Amino acid sequence: MMRQLMKAMCLSSVAVFAAGAASANEELARLQKDAKQWVMPAGDFANTRFSTLKQITAENVGKLQVAWTFSTGVLRGHEGNPLVIGDMMYLHTAFPNIVYALDLKNENKIAWKYEPKQDPNVIPVMCCDTVNRGVAYADGKIFLHQADTTVVALDAKSGKVVWSVKNGDPGKGETGTSAPHVFKDKVIIGISGGEFGVRGSVTAYDIKDGKRVWRGYSMGPDSDVLIDPAKTTHLGKPVGPTSGTNTWQGEQWKIGGGTTWGWYSFDPEANLMYYGTGNPSTWNPKQRPGDNRWSMTIFARDVDTGMTKWVYQMTPHDEWDYDGVNEMILSDQTIGGQPRKLLTHFDRNGLGYTLDRITGELLVAEKYDPKVNWTSGVDMNKNSPTYGRPAVLKEASTDQAGEDVNVKNICPAALGTKDEQPAAYSPETQLFYVPTNHVCMDYEPFRVRYTAGQPYVGATLSMYPPQGETHMGNFIAWDGKTGKIVWSNKEQFSVWSGALATSGGVVFYGTLEGYLKAVDAKTGKELYKFKTPSGIIGNVMTYEQGGKQYVAILSGVGGWAGIGLAAGLTDPTAGLGAVGGYAALSNYTALGGSLTVFSLP
Amino acid sequence: MMRQLMKAMCLSSVAVFAAGAASANEELARLQKDAKQWVMPAGDFANTRFSTLKQITAENVGKLQVAWTFSTGVLRGHEGNPLVIGDMMYLHTAFPNIVYALDLKNENKIAWKYEPKQDPNVIPVMCCDTVNRGVAYADGKIFLHQADTTVVALDAKSGKVVWSVKNGDPGKGETGTSAPHVFKDKVIIGISGGEFGVRGSVTAYDIKDGKRVWRGYSMGPDSDVLIDPAKTTHLGKPVGPTSGTNTWQGEQWKIGGGTTWGWYSFDPEANLMYYGTGNPSTWNPKQRPGDNRWSMTIFARDVDTGMTKWVYQMTPHDEWDYDGVNEMILSDQTIGGQPRKLLTHFDRNGLGYTLDRITGELLVAEKYDPKVNWTSGVDMNKNSPTYGRPAVLKEASTDQAGEDVNVKNICPAALGTKDEQPAAYSPETQLFYVPTNHVCMDYEPFRVRYTAGQPYVGATLSMYPPQGETHMGNFIAWDGKTGKIVWSNKEQFSVWSGALATSGGVVFYGTLEGYLKAVDAKTGKELYKFKTPSGIIGNVMTYEQGGKQYVAILSGVGGWAGIGLAAGLTDPTAGLGAVGGYAALSNYTALGGSLTVFSLP
Numbered sequence A, B: 001m002m003r004q005l006m007k008a009m010c011l012s013s014v015a016v017f018a019a020g021a022a023s024a025n026e027e028l029a030r031l032q033k034d035a036k037q038w039v040m041p042a043g044d045f046a047n048t049r050f051s052t053l054k055q056i057t058a059e060n061v062g063k064l065q066v067a068w069t070f071s072t073g074v075l076r077g078h079e080g081n082p083l084v085i086g087d088m089m090y091l092h093t094a095f096p097n098i099v100y101a102l103d104l105k106n107e108n109k110i111a112w113k114y115e116p117k118q119d120p121n122v123i124p125v126m127c128c129d130t131v132n133r134g135v136a137y138a139d140g141k142i143f144l145h146q147a148d149t150t151v152v153a154l155d156a157k158s159g160k161v162v163w164s165v166k167n168g169d170p171g172k173g174e175t176g177t178s179a180p181h182v183f184k185d186k187v188i189i190g191i192s193g194g195e196f197g198v199r200g201s202v203t204a205y206d207i208k209d210g211k212r213v214w215r216g217y218s219m220g221p222d223s224d225v226l227i228d229p230a231k232t233t234h235l236g237k238p239v240g241p242t243s244g245t246n247t248w249q250g251e252q253w254k255i256g257g258g259t260t261w262g263w264y265s266f267d268p269e270a271n272l273m274y275y276g277t278g279n280p281s282t283w284n285p286k287q288r289p290g291d292n293r294w295s296m297t298i299f300a301r302d303v304d305t306g307m308t309k310w311v312y313q314m315t316p317h318d319e320w321d322y323d324g325v326n327e328m329i330l331s332d333q334t335i336g337g338q339p340r341k342l343l344t345h346f347d348r349n350g351l352g353y354t355l356d357r358i359t360g361e362l363l364v365a366e367k368y369d370p371k372v373n374w375t376s377g378v379d380m381n382k383n384s385p386t387y388g389r390p391a392v393l394k395e396a397s398t399d400q401a402g403e404d405v406n407v408k409n410i411c412p413a414a415l416g417t418k419d420e421q422p423a424a425y426s427p428e429t430q431l432f433y434v435p436t437n438h439v440c441m442d443y444e445p446f447r448v449r450y451t452a453g454q455p456y457v458g459a460t461l462s463m464y465p466p467q468g469e470t471h472m473g474n475f476i477a478w479d480g481k482t483g484k485i486v487w488s489n490k491e492q493f494s495v496w497s498g499a500l501a502t503s504g505g506v507v508f509y510g511t512l513e514g515y516l517k518a519v520d521a522k523t524g525k526e527l528y529k530f531k532t533p534s535g536i537i538g539n540v541m542t543y544e545q546g547g548k549q550y551v552a553i554l555s556g557v558g559g560w561a562g563i564g565l566a567a568g569l570t571d572p573t574a575g576l577g578a579v580g581g582y583a584a585l586s587n588y589t590a591l592g593g594s595l596t597v598f599s600l601p
Helices: A002-010 A014-022 A026-031 A120-125 A563-567 A575-581 A583-587 B002-012 B014-022 B026-031 B120-125 B563-567 B575-581 B583-587
Strands: A065-071 A083-085 A088-092 A099-103 A109-114 A136-138 A141-145 A150-155 A161-166 A181-183 A186-189 A201-206 A212-217 A265-267 A272-276 A297-302 A308-313 A328-335 A338-346 A351-356 A362-367 A375-378 A390-392 A407-410 A424-426 A431-437 A440-445 A459-464 A473-479 A484-491 A500-502 A506-510 A515-520 A526-531 A541-545 A548-555 A594-599 B065-071 B083-085 B088-092 B099-103 B109-114 B136-138 B141-145 B150-155 B161-166 B181-183 B186-189 B201-206 B212-217 B265-267 B272-276 B297-302 B308-313 B328-335 B338-346 B351-356 B362-367 B375-378 B390-392 B407-410 B424-426 B431-437 B440-445 B459-464 B473-479 B484-491 B500-502 B506-510 B515-520 B526-531 B541-545 B548-555 B594-599
Touching: A026 A136, A065 B065, A065 B526, A083 A136, A083 A541, A099 A141, A109 B583, A136 A181, A150 A186, A265 A328, A272 A328, A338 A431, A362 A375, A424 A500, A431 A506, A459 A575, A500 A541, A506 A548, A526 B065, A563 A575, A563 A583, A575 A583, A583 B109, B026 B136, B083 B136, B083 B541, B099 B141, B136 B181, B150 B186, B265 B328, B272 B328, B328 B424, B338 B431, B362 B375, B424 B500, B431 B506, B459 B575, B500 B541, B506 B548, B563 B575, B563 B583, B575 B583
Parallel strands: none
Antiparallel strands: A065 A594, A083 A088, A088 A099, A099 A109, A136 A141, A141 A150, A150 A161, A181 A186, A186 A201, A201 A212, A265 A272, A272 A297, A297 A308, A328 A338, A338 A351, A351 A362, A375 A390, A407 A440, A424 A431, A431 A473, A440 A459, A473 A484, A500 A506, A506 A515, A515 A526, A541 A548, A548 A594, B065 B594, B083 B088, B088 B099, B099 B109, B136 B141, B141 B150, B150 B161, B181 B186, B186 B201, B201 B212, B265 B272, B272 B297, B297 B308, B328 B338, B338 B351, B351 B362, B375 B390, B407 B440, B424 B431, B431 B473, B440 B459, B473 B484, B500 B506, B506 B515, B515 B526, B541 B548, B548 B594
16 A cells, blocks of 8 residues: 555655555554644644644633643743643753653643753854754654754653764754654654754654664755755756755855754655755855755655655745745645645745645745735746746845845845744645744845854844834735635734644634734634733644643743843844844743643633 | 930830821822732731732632733742732842833733842852842832842832942842831841851831931840840840840850841831841851840831830740741730730741730740640740740750751751741731741751851751651641641642732632642632642732732742752752752742732633
């Protein structure tokens, strides 16, 4: 069965991988279907952050109340969300990346706590706060990806270390912020450090012993990127030889960026995993002529071998730090009367993309914030030489303006119309619920020299709301089939919290001021809000315990948007331009990591 | 004028002070009667922590839910409670002693924030965590007593500094942890540092400009202690000359301890303020023969002049660190058919005292934990030469055992049957609600040399529950007229949270695990509990806003009991013996300062 599926998938490569497929982590595949638990970062392989739990409905969510709370003991930004496996909740913190196992059956007592010893010198190498996006589970182990790039497997019952490997070198600016993702018998680890000239990669380790199985770089020789020049496709055509080096000047690809710190998804039938790569290094586009492949690119890789089935570069030759790392959400929907296996992605560049996830065919590319002004749109004409490319508007081109020229009023800002804050998808409404930034910027590139472990940014930024407006965020519902906003709720600040969609017809998200909000999935009408202890940059999740549905959110302001508060910065251009834009946040909230868990009375 | 006042004081008090009363801070006297606000640390001058609000009752408190929350942005122990003046809440934090003004009418936005710049070198000089017990209000100003002993008056509307004075010298181990108290036109400031040989004092500053009006030391020459040898009484008799030096060897009184970091009370009619003094320094009793007056003493001082009307030394020649700083609660009750003006005090030494607050007459001295084993009781025979003295049992005498002898199983432990966590008193039930420690200790004194600014402790401790028991705390109701426990609820850990009594027939307190609990004032029956983000060592308070009663509690584990968690200590004898005794706390909670505010739906 599996073999047939995979054969269909891509004509050839199949037979080889069938052997690997037999060893898949069946427990995980089974557990993700149990809505009472939340067994992986996004709740499921498809990255939908959708739950079929429906005790909490649009009708009763107004009565929601706080059931219990837990302080993590760590300040600064708390991204991500806990997992629930059986009766245990696994909760992570920002640096120093503590993991707590909380016994949900026993008044949420701390069953165990794991606190890694990490060199605090990693902190200055983290571009955008000391965040960590959570843990993964498989095979009786909890996987933690530490700031210092150590990947550690903990016994889920005792918290004892089973194995540990080092994925990168903080001395070169390589850090760990993203959640591990377990697909089949591998735990997949990304890397952060695009502002330090880190060459991005994803690496698969065996969940049993931490042995490295494969690593696929974002750029470099085909053997590094794991590309078959004849079979790996870009918009339906083979990429050809040296595609990971031939759009770079000299050996710039070695410090080429394209880091990989988003939320990955997995299609078990296709045996493909999906993720995006970040900005090319440096942010000064003049310094790195060319398309800078495969930065800013959606990758579809075979999970067993790492081989790239297809790629799609969204923002060739980035001029604005429009990192492509945001999650790929997998859904099966019908377009033009035809059932399609889709991948939907809300890019930092302000475009919402829908692709065929099996072939990589581009179906939709539309602005999900009408203020996006750097491009007139993507060329959708398959016969055009610029097919699939966004048309860059001169007024917003920091490359055309040149070094040391301050290009004003580019929308979105570098942190994108959306950053890591993950969207949710409800198969019931067939809508995507997208937390967005509504922020523009001034961008002045300047020349930098690469020194390992030193910032390699090359641009000065200021951020602010779009002209004539005062709000800096929207929470929107998006139709991925047509590329249209269905409804949009204004928020004073960026919505830097991951969304949750549920069968109860309620969608949840958090705000930077600290509110957990519940809105009607169909209309966006606000049904409930509650002020949690700190600003929210974590992701909402839900689980059931003892017959009761709970909704949980990690507070703890910080992240890129909250870096001013989190790191105590005051210069408005500090924090890569975020400090000035989000200065008013200090009128609403203060630091502090804590979990707030809600239920009906 | 001053001389006349003092002259009249002992003879006929009342009529004379009527004049003084005219200059009293009438605003404060009026505001404290408005139950909607909470205008001073204990809610009223009498230190009752009682509110006449009664929207929340024993019948409906089970439906209580969390209304809003606020993270302070500071880890480590959060003692004390916020104030509510008008529509503004004033909330303090542990070191660095931030003050937030939260606008209750405007979604609790931060109206202003004041963050003092303090030398972090003060932290190692703080014996028992970096706590601060809150702010005071008067005359449009918020008074903050910083860790570094700076007293600052902030404009209540803007947070701007109006004046600032330095009360002590952290270089000598003098630190600030206690709340300021405003009585009439003075703000009264205590001092911490009994473990550093600090000579305790209370100092009155003019609320207008911070000018020092008087300072009364705990020991030293009469002119330092503000004692009139002929008029200041101890158990009804004049203390005589040099009472503050003649029970000390040589000049030991200069480093004599007797610090003053509790919650003060004030009787406006009598014009007297009441507080207790702490342990004599060092903890090694062999090193300081004599009664060590006036350490371990209840002081009644004239607020205008600081002159001492009466004293009562509870634990002469302390051998166990039974600090006498705990609060004095003022009540008017009838004893033996006679209406009395009372002062009730739950001492660290395990005895609950009731005195006539005008004369200092000792009425009741009984154990408020039956496990107290260092004394057989207080001699209540007025004609006895040991009248008013506790009889020390040989088995518990660390002085008789001598230096370097580990005396086992002394109850209570050094942190007392109660420490700073304040009790509440309901005039409706005429009961005191007392958060207690149920902890014993081994105590081994050793010889130390005094060096300014260095620890001057002189004993090694271990703490643990009483033999044959596993719980370390009780929350009790106490009849101060008879000295009897009316009901007692076991708690796994010390109850290190201040209590709140209300006209709704509900009493509130917090636990070190982090629960806010509501119990029936008459029976102690638990009616409600909620797990706040962190362990509770703060005090419960209540206010009304927009027609709704709110109950608020500051979480943030730490303090002496939680010092292991707060400071990351692991050696069981560290934290003056607390680390071992409270090690299990780490199974329940983690650090993090936050406010949780409750209301009915």
